[in-house]
Amino acid sequence: MFNYHVLSQISATPSPAPLPSHEPAAPSDQNSSVFSVLSYGAVGDGVTDDTQAFKMAWDSACQADSATILVPKHYTFMIQSTIFTGPCKNQILFQIEGTLMPPDGPDSWPKIYNKRQWLVFYRINGMSMQGGGLIDGRGQKWWDLPCKPHKGINGTTAPGPCDSPVAIRFFWSSNLTVQGLKIKNSPQFHFRFDNCHDVQINSLYIKSPAGSPNTDGIHIENSNDVQIHNSVISNGDDCVSIGAGSYNIDIRNITCGPSHGISIGSLGMKNSRACVSNITVADSIIKHSDNGVRIKTWQGGFGSVSKVTFNNIHMDTVRNPIIIDQYYCNTKACLNQTSAVYINDIWYTNIKGTYDVRSPPMHLACSDAMPCTNLTMSDVELFPAQGERFLDPFCWNAYGDIKTLTVPPVFCLFEGFPESFPSNDVDKC
Numbered sequence: 206m207f208n209y210h211v212l213s214q215i216s217a218t219p220s221p222a223p224l225p226s227h228e229p230a231a232p233s234d235q236n237s238s239v240f241s242v243l244s245y246g247a248v249g250d251g252v253t254d255d256t257q258a259f260k261m262a263w264d265s266a267c268q269a270d271s272a273t274i275l276v277p278k279h280y281t282f283m284i285q286s287t288i289f290t291g292p293c294k295n296q297i298l299f300q301i302e303g304t305l306m307p308p309d310g311p312d313s314w315p316k317i318y319n320k321r322q323w324l325v326f327y328r329i330n331g332m333s334m335q336g337g338g339l340i341d342g343r344g345q346k347w348w349d350l351p352c353k354p355h356k357g358i359n360g361t362t363a364p365g366p367c368d369s370p371v372a373i374r375f376f377w378s379s380n381l382t383v384q385g386l387k388i389k390n391s392p393q394f395h396f397r398f399d400n401c402h403d404v405q406i407n408s409l410y411i412k413s414p415a416g417s418p419n420t421d422g423i424h425i426e427n428s429n430d431v432q433i434h435n436s437v438i439s440n441g442d443d444c445v446s447i448g449a450g451s452y453n454i455d456i457r458n459i460t461c462g463p464s465h466g467i468s469i470g471s472l473g474m475k476n477s478r479a480c481v482s483n484i485t486v487a488d489s490i491i492k493h494s495d496n497g498v499r500i501k502t503w504q505g506g507f508g509s510v511s512k513v514t515f516n517n518i519h520m521d522t523v524r525n526p527i528i529i530d531q532y533y534c535n536t537k538a539c540l541n542q543t544s545a546v547y548i549n550d551i552w553y554t555n556i557k558g559t560y561d562v563r564s565p566p567m568h569l570a571c572s573d574a575m576p577c578t579n580l581t582m583s584d585v586e587l588f589p590a591q592g593e594r595f596l597d598p599f600c601w602n603a604y605g606d607i608k609t610l611t612v613p614p615v616f617c618l619f620e621g622f623p624e625s626f627p628s629n630d631v632d633k634c
Contacts, residue, residue, distance in 0.1 A: 240266040241275040242282065249280025249303060256285045267293035276338060278302035286318040286370065288325040291378070296331030301338040301386060307370065310346025320368040323392075326375045333382040334373075340388040342372045344417060347392035348441075353418045369393040369419070379403050389413060394421045395440070401428040409436040415463040417441035422464070429453045436460075443468040443499075444491075449479035449508070459489040466496035466523070469513065471533050473506015473546045480634030484513045492521035499525070500551070501533040504572070505542035509634045513551045520558030522590040525565075527553055529580075529603070531572040545572035550579045551605075559590035567598035567615060576623045580605030586612040 240262045243249065247258035259282070266272035272295055276282065281304040307323045308314050323342070326332065347370075351363035372391035375381060376399045384407040388395050395411050398404055411422040422438035425431055427450035437460045438444035444461035447454055447469045461467060467486050472479035479502070491497045498515045520526040531545055548571065560566040566587035571577035580603055589595060600617035607615055 238269070238271040239273045239275055240269070241277060243277060243280070247280075247282055249277075249282050251281035251283055251304075251306070253283065254285060255282045256287055259284055260287065260289075263289050266297055267291065267295075270295055273298040273300055276301045276303045276305065276336070278338060280304070281306065283308065284324065285315065286320075286323055288327050289329070290327050291329040293329065293331075296333070296380070297329070299332065299334040301334065301336035301340070304339045304341055306341040306343055307372075307392075309343050311350065311366070311369075312346070314370075319370075320366075321370055322374050323370040324373050326373075326378060329375070329378040329381070331380045332378070333384070335382070335385045337385065338387070340372060340386060342370075342389065342391035342395070342413075344369075344390040344392040344413065344420065348417050371395075371397045373397070374399065375401050375404075377401070381405070382407070384408050386410070387412075390417070391420055393419050394424045396422070397424045397426070398428045398431065399426045402430050404428065404431040406431070406433045407435050409438070411436070411438040411440060411444075413440040415439075415441055421446045424448065425451050425454060427451065431455070432457075434458055438462075438464065440464050446470070447481060447484060448472070449477070449481065452480075452482045452484075454484045456484075456486045457488050459486075460492075461489060462492040462494040462521075462523075464491075464494045466491055466494045466499050466525075468496065468499040468501060469510055470499070470501035471503060472501070472510065473503040473508065475503075476505040476507075476542075476544070479506055479508040479510075479546050481508075481510045482512045482634065485516070486518065487514070487516040489517075490519045490521065491523055491526075493523070495524050496528055497523045497526035498553075498556075499528045499530070500548060501528075501530045502546040502548070503533055504531070504539065505544055506546045507544050509547040509549060510551075511547075511549045511634075514554070515552065515556060516554045518556050520556065520560060520587060522559055522561050524561040524563055525568050526558070526560050526587050527556060527567045527569075527585070529569045529571060529577060531575075531577075532570055543574040545575035547575055548577040551577070551581070553580070553582045553585055555584040557584070557586045558588075560587050560596075562589045562591060562594070562596060565596040565599050566613065567600075569598070569600045569603040569618065571602040573602060574627060576602045576604055576626070578604045578622055578626075580618065581608060582606075582611055582615060582618075583608035585609075585615075588612065
């Protein structure tokens with residue numbers, strides 16, 4: 206949960222910002238529309254701490270009638286963990302043409318600042334973030350912390366601090382546009398949207414190594430009316446992940462991978478309630494990834510996932526092209542529990558391509574106590590990427606309908622609806 210009182214550099218609420226005395230032409234006039242961070246004292250040499258200049262530029266732009274915050278090209282700006290606060294008087298354009306980066310790793314991160322987030326935009330209504338510049342998260346030293354699962358033998362972890370910052374986070378914000386940006390090597394998630402609505406994400410290029418832990422490209426939580434279009438994402442976790450409380454999410458024309466695919470979840474952790482609905486993933490490519498389109502829930506949760514469409518998706522050497530996992534667990538000590546997030550009304554249409562033969566092309570593992578229902582498949586053709594041996598799909602307590610002959614055939618999917626269904630325990634959200 207977001208804590209507004211975390212120790213982090215926070216921009217002021219809208220009020221006049223002091224002008225830098227050494228700059229002759231600071232764009233502080235209320236009628237001026239461009240607020241360059243250079244005019245507020247930013248150096249842009251990649252070493253000097255330019256945080257205060259960004260805060261001053263933000264505070265001035267936030268109170269102006271028309272505002273573009275300019276991060277000019279040919280400069281590299283190092284910024285500490287910062288919260289840019291609204292609401293603002295106007296709709297701000299945050300134009301990133303240069304390079305932004307945080308301190309280099311946990312040892313360089315000031316102890317008084319929050320290590321869970323880097324740049325946060327809080328209570329902003331109407332903002333566009335765009336440009337031809339680069340956001341470099343400098344994540345390597347965070348990924349190499351001993352606590353990270355990939356550092357230990359067989360996925361074990363070592364004790365010690367493990368917090369790693371999300372690169373860009375929008376919180377309690379609306380009418381947002383994020384487009385045209387390049388972002389790489391985030392310590393954790395690259396973009397995260399919490400409690401946001403009316404968001405347009407377009408033409409992003411997100412890249413981190415395949416082995417970088419928890420580097421989701423775009424994470425959506427408790428948000429609605431979000432469009433994610435025309436982007437290329439390659440990272441060490443989900444290209445896009447959709448968390449609890451999210452609905453009306455449209456994902457199209459994404460090139461994803463290597464990665465962990467496009468995921469709904471994980472949901473229901475620590476016996477929590479999760480509601481997700483009206484999700485579309487369409488016209489996309491997923492390649493060389495651990496998963497394709499995935500729904501993952503913890504045992505013991507409740508709520509529902511419903512009205513989800515996966516349409517026109519090409520799989521290229523994907524280990525689990527179609528997967529529902531209601532037994533998700535990221536340790537070896539998860540106990541069996543009876544309650545589960547109810548999964549219903551999921552469409553898989555025109556899903557074609559190849560799968561990595563280490564796993565079956567379809568894995569539908571539904572809860573013992575709470576079957577998956579209304580799973581519909583049409584024009585699903587998945588061939589082994591190597592060899593000629595087809596693997597049979599796996600199903601457990603999964604009910605639905607096969608509209609056309611699938612490759613390979615999904616004989617394990619139960620037809621119709623389960624005769625006995627724990628309807629009293631279903632929270633349909």
